[in-house]
Amino acid sequence: MVKRAASQDPEAIAKLYDMYAPKIQNFIYHRTSDPLVTEDLTGQVFLRMLEAMRGGNGWRTSFSGWLYRIAHNLIIDYYRKRGQATFTDIDDSPNIHTQTADPYQATAARLENDRLLRAINQLTEEQAQVVTLRFLEGYSIAEVAVILNKTEGAIKALQFRGMASLRRILENA
Incomplete structure (x- = not known):
């Protein structure tokens, strides 16, 4: 095609x-x-x-x-x-919806999504892009490397540093 x-x-x-x-x-x-x-x-x-x-x-x-x-x-x-970058609230995204009918679980999921998004916003732009493409969009390391015009090794390093930063941010939140 x-x-x-x-x-x-x-x-x-x-x-x-x-x-x-x-x-x-x-x-x-x-x-x-x-x-x-x-x-x-x-x-x-x-x-x-x-x-x-x-x-x-x-x-x-x-x-x-x-x-x-x-x-x-x-x-x-x-x-x-x-002159600046922003990220969307996961709740406002047209393609992301909670998969539960229970209002309590839906609210808890939204709060967790908000917490995660705030943490992603604290990463460097490159780390945020890698984390978004890998875990929100579901792309492989090789695909992310092509998209961002970087080596697979660079993507792995950005992912590792981004995930380590996310872990620290979420533990301290």
Whole structure:
């Protein structure tokens, strides 16, 4: 399907968008906390994808990693223009919901999510990105390395330091 999209097949492009847009949107929303910015940047990701494919400058290894890399670069550009970074409240995320009908358990889960998010916000930007991609988005170390344009060793080190920092932050909270 990706090769068909690269040859400008509208149906294949639509299927790729349907397949990847929700994940890219979720990734961007966790970094911007703004639904309008999320929508705009998600659209830009797919415009850049099409422009690169037209120019013959598409992905080299992982298509999804390439899309996340485009999203990552757009987020960096967005914050350079704004001058600061923010993260979304997990409760506000459109794709994260509690899996229980018990109000007590749902409240406890929300409080724990809030606590975890506050801790993630105290990490360095790189550590927060690695932790988010690995544990909230479910990507492998190799995929995160492609997305962030780093070696697998660097991702492992960032993950280790990030998790150690999270542990310290949560123990002291």
